[in-house]
Amino acid sequence: MPWMIPRILKNLFGGPATIRYPFEKREPFLFENFRGRFEHDSEKCDLCGDCQRLCPSEAIKVDEENRTVTWDPFKCIYCHICVESCFHQALKPVVEYTLPAYVKKQVVWQVPEKK
């Protein structure tokens, strides 16, 4: 295979193409548009329910009576429509993957009464 020789020499003397992941981590993402986990700012939320209406996988539930927002990280497809649609910017993306878990637990955010 004479055509592969340049590549073989490059691979022999160059570094590895892979990263030793848990020890080395890649540089952070550009434009801060990484779609991963997000957090809820209870001070800004006014329970309008836009996120619930737009969510394609119905992973967010807004309960106006009990003043709670429930998010199911295992139903979520991480499209970030809710983050983009939130008028008050109460949902904030975090540059972090959602970790695996033994129990499929929902995240409940309590929204305090506004004066």
Add this chain to the structure above:
Amino acid sequence: MAKTVMPFGPQHPVLPEPIHLTLVLEDDIVQEVLPNIGYCHRGIEKGCERNAYWKNPRLVEHVCGICNFMHAQAYCEAVEKALEMEVPPRAKYLRVIWAELNRIRSHLLWLGLLADAFGFESLFMQFWRIREKSVFLIEKTTGNRIIFSTCVVGGVNKDIPNDYLRGEFTKVLKEIKADVEELLPVLLKDPTVKARCVGKGVLSKEDAHKLGAVGPTARGSGLRQDMRLTGHAAYGELDFEPVVEPDGDSYARALVRAKEVLQSIELILEAIGKIPDTEIFIKPDHWPEKEAFSRIEQPRGELIYYVKGNGTRYLERCKIRTPTFANIPPLLAMLPGCEMADVPIITLSIDPCIACTER
């Protein structure tokens, strides 16, 4: 000579997805093929009728992970036609850029799988090393490695800054191009590769036309058929000529895909040069009432979406015709007459995507 019936699939090392072919063999030569699909049906078309229409791009993206952007694009174009709205020019160009990135990623994945299918493990790893660069570009511009989630009805929901497009984006694309050009001679000139591909699974131009082959399968048989020529999105303003190879064997189809990677890079660079500065999203002002078709070119061929609205926020019907579904009859015409050992490579040469086929 007695006939032997041999099952091929649904679990087979060469197949990433489940398809079952019943092969009738006579002395190691395939005489007859019966396909059996239906192992991963998920009812996505029905799901599209139960969701509000603006949620569906995220659902149809999950029809197929390898070509997910094209599914969302085809759905959005169909609904935009039904709504009789025009997308801003910058959104059209961004759609072209992402669609072609998707094509590069899909074709590099397939070239790697082809190398893997005839046991050329090191070439497989080299192609996937190049593919990782395209995945990196997708992650930086959209936020995730595989699922784009950027196409919405009315435009796109993310913008790529111009200085990034002309800076690092172009640089990485040129790196991909140099890497592919360095590796292609290995795939295309190597005698062992030629021995497994040349003259295997021949589909003549007449058969390709008669049986309705689409995409690289049709272009590998000499048919000049490419939905990008219809000028959807911004393709009408870009200058390109589809790659056509006349031979019609597995090698010709591999050649078409390999050349299309380089062509897609050229198309993206051309689109970056012409991209206008306008808004990227227009909000639809009513609900779809009419019916509309959209036809776009996926990595595997022509993808058709048909949507019918009824004046509410739910669709009456959403029909998806995927390219692999159209390419199964040509596959059945290719297989008879070949040896049992060539069946995996010929099956792979149409780039089967069973998740697409069954939806």
